[in-house]
Amino acid sequence: MVGLVGAVPVSYAEASGSSVTFVPASYTIPATTTATTATGEDGATSTAAEAVTAAAAAVTAAQAVTSDIAASGLDIGVAETTVDTADLQQAADRLEIGIDHLPDALLPDVTDNVTDLVTATNQQVASLRGSLDAAIAAEAQRQAEEKARQEAEARAKAEAEAKAAEAAESSSSSGSSSGRSASAPSVPIPSGNGNGDNSPSGAQAFAYSQFAGRGWGDDQFGCLVALWNKESGWNYQAYNRSSGAYGIPQALPGSKMGSAGADWQTNAATQVLWGLGYIQGRYGTPCGAWGHSQSTGWY
Known part of the structure; x- marks a missing residue:
């Protein structure tokens, strides 16, 4: 069998002559394929x-x-x-x-x-x-x-x-x-200092006791009495429901008077001290505040 597989007929060899070409049994990857894979x-x-x-x-x-x-x-x-x-x-x-x-x-x-x-x-x-x-x-x-x-x-x-x-x-x-002509009618000068007395007369007496220390004369007392008569009637519990103002000086809000003392709701003297300080700081004197109140309706 080997002889048959490897033999070439004489007639095929003669017919082919020297023109027969043998192709090597190997394979080379095309250059284009290699480039594509690398890319x-x-x-x-x-x-x-x-x-x-x-x-x-x-x-x-x-x-x-x-x-x-x-x-x-x-x-x-x-x-x-x-x-x-x-x-x-x-x-x-x-x-x-x-x-x-x-x-x-x-x-x-x-x-x-x-x-x-x-x-x-x-x-x-x-x-x-x-x-x-x-x-x-x-x-x-x-x-x-x-x-x-x-x-x-x-x-x-x-x-x-x-x-x-x-x-x-x-x-x-x-x-x-206007001098005394702008002042309220004269009022009696109270005696005593009224400290601890929450009544109107006690509050007025305490207020007057503070005048000398503020440099105010007796002529200013009538203005103060008139002013706070108008505002509260010197009632330390006076409360304005429409505005919320409170106390003798009608502070708005009433809690402002806390700067003069924690007992501002129950002590007329504390309210008076705050009110006098307010008047002095804003108007200078009680008559200045009273004059403003007469012309504007408030102070």
């Missing part, structure tokens, strides 16, 4: 490297937005203010190692996994960043509105104080020029 491998590696870089950037962005939210101290309207990047970091680490060690066929799948995690992380970061930006804008608007409100209140207060000072100056000038 595919380089592309997968490059894509994987880009995914690793994108993962690092996404982790940095997640850390930054978490830090910015904490630093702002604002309520951004969402319960979860952090981005969990543990899965992304692990996947990126595996891919970075796999670039040099994974079989070429597995590299694209690992790359796609990292890319998907990068996309999800970036979406979370963008959402949190948007919520933070909105909260910052809202806080800036609130602060601007509060500043405008405070400035408006300050202007209104300054205008009111200027008008009050002008009225007080006018009233004081009028009271000074």
Whole structure:
């Protein structure tokens, strides 16, 4: 059988002659095929490297937005203010190692996994960043509105104080020029100091005992009696339901008198001390306050 397989008929050899050519039993990969395969491998590696870089950037962005939210101290309207990047970091680490060690066929799948995690992380970061930006804008608007409100209140207060000072100056000038004619009718000068006596006469006696220390003469006492007769009848429990004013001097609110003593609600002397201080500070004298009350209806 071997002889048959290896033999060539004489007639085929003679017919072929020297024109017979033998082809070697070997195979060479075409140059074009080699180039294409190398390009595919380089592309997968490059894509994987880009995914690793994108993962690092996404982790940095997640850390930054978490830090910015904490630093702002604002309520951004969402319960979860952090981005969990543990899965992304692990996947990126595996891919970075796999670039040099994974079989070429597995590299694209690992790359796609990292890319998907990068996309999800970036979406979370963008959402949190948007919520933070909105909260910052809202806080800036609130602060601007509060500043405008405070400035408006300050202007209104300054205008009111200027008008009050002008009225007080006018009233004081009028009271000074009219002398005793601006005073209320003369009243008896009380004896004793009235301290501890909450009755009208006791309160008046205590008030008069404070005149010398304030540099006021007896001529001012009638003005004070008339003023507080009009305001409260010298009743230490007098309460104006419409305005909320309280006590002998009708302080508004009554708690202002706490600066003269904690017992301002129950002690006529404490109320008188506060009222005399108010009159002296704003009008100079009881007659100045009485003159203003006569012209405006209040003091």
